[in-house]
Amino acid sequence: MTETDPLNGLVRPELLALADYNAGVSLEKMRSELGLERVIKLDSNENPLSCSPRVAPAIAAVQPGIFRYPDREELRLREMLSKDLGVTGDRLAFTAGSEDLVSILFRMVLRPDDEVVTVVPAFGLYEICAQHASAVTRKIPFTADWRFPVEEIVSALAGRPRVFVLCSPCNPVGVSIALEDFDRVLNAAHPDTLIVLDEAYGEFVKDSERGRLFERLKRHDGPWIALRTFSKAYGLAGLRIGYGIAFHSALAEAIYKVRSPFNVSAPALAGAEAAYRDQDHVAATRDFVSRERQRVAGALRDMGLPPAPSDGNFLFFDCGRPARTLAQRLRQKGVLIKAWTEAGYENHARVTIGNTEDNDSFLTALREALDGEAE
Structure with missing residues (x-):
């Protein structure tokens, strides 16, 4: 040294x-x-x-068994979410926050010099996690009036990037992409491109719009994953728990091969279950x-x-x-x-x-x- x-x-x-x-x-x-x-x-x-007042009692209830490893299959939470999302439970992957899932995904799919496309300003970990994998990030600026640059995104997708990340509502800007624009983006994506829809703030969208992007994403023909978290609207930032909804169970299974074996703690699982029940x-x-x-x-x-x-x-x-x-x-x-x-x-x-x-x-x-x- x-x-x-x-x-x-x-x-x-x-x-x-x-x-x-x-x-x-x-x-x-x-x-x-x-x-x-x-x-x-x-x-x-x-x-x-x-967070919900139901969370603290739920966490207290698991303390007697805290010496045991948590449920690696997240069975109760998986069942609740899959029913409401309209997907089979084997397509869900739980991690220690949705940003942990970004890191896992990028390590899984990116090779050196692969391209990640996203819109900026953006969540900084997209680029950092791409750099971890020696990939490059192409950053497309929002329009001057804070609309998603759809034409530029469509053009970038023609280059068949390995990953396209779209955050809606976007962090840090807050704007959401219109459904018709999202439809254009998906139609432009090549089957080689993984579409990552980051919906960390999706619960804050008004009732008439909430969930529409995900329902459209479910009909997309290529590979995709939607990211969600319990840190924001559910108020569990200190517990670290998020999840992904994958286009196919094979992608969720691959995530579990890469993440640590007991990635989500027992208190986090109990807290998330209680918070989710309190809509x-x-x-x-x-x-x-x-x-x-x-x-x-x-x-x-x-x-x-x-x-x-x-x-x-x-x-x-x-x-x-x-x-x-x-x-x-x-x-x-x-x-x-x-x-x-x-x-x-x-x-x-x-x-x-x-x-x-x-x-x-x-x-x-x-x-x-x-x-x-x-x-």
Whole structure:
């Protein structure tokens, strides 16, 4: 080993060169760093109403058996979901969060120099996970008015990329793709291309639109998988559980060959089962987020910081200045938002829709930060 390279070439150099994923800042770190008891954490898109009250008793109930390994086949949760989704249970694959599933999928299907196509700005792990596999990412920007660039996507699909990832509602923008545009995209995809529909925020879509993309995806002739999570609308981010719905059981079986044998913990399974049974809580979360999102978006527009249209539990807005600078000013006031660092979008930030008090604190701190610039 040397001082300049303590690993002495042990780790692949292209992996060491990767950018770190910006996962937000922990409340504990911020309280310690700022000396504040109350920190407003609006940088990770967590559920403003927390999880269902049914979750804690369900987790407590499995504690006596915590010395045993969890149910590797996730039987109860699998049965509930497959019935509602209209697919056989063997097409479901559960992992420690939907981003874990992205990592697993990309390791499974990508070869060096394969191409992944996605729309940007985008969830950063798509590109990072592609780089893990020595694949390349082709990033197609949204239109200036925040619509999916359908013509450019169709053109890119003609090149038969190995993977096309579409997130709807899109993280970080929040916009959803129209059903007719999604239909065009699927019709343009070659059978060699795996379509990945990331629906991490799908539960926040309004009733008349929710589930329509998945129903269309089920009729797609090529390989596909839809990704979902219990971290957002179900409020279980700390438990780490998500799942994929595959076009065929063979893909789900392959995922279980690659993921660790007991990938989802017993508390996570119990929590997810309880949360899924409480759809009233999910509906209450969706209604609350919709009202508060509209209110916060209006306040941002009044401040001259227009947000993109959003169906998620967050807003992506134009700061009119380097977002890192504005986010740092808010941080000093104990308010955390996520400044976007992706090339071309450095003047944008994403803010989670929190509870009413947290949203008010964010808007007050933002006004103070802007007023401070004018002085």
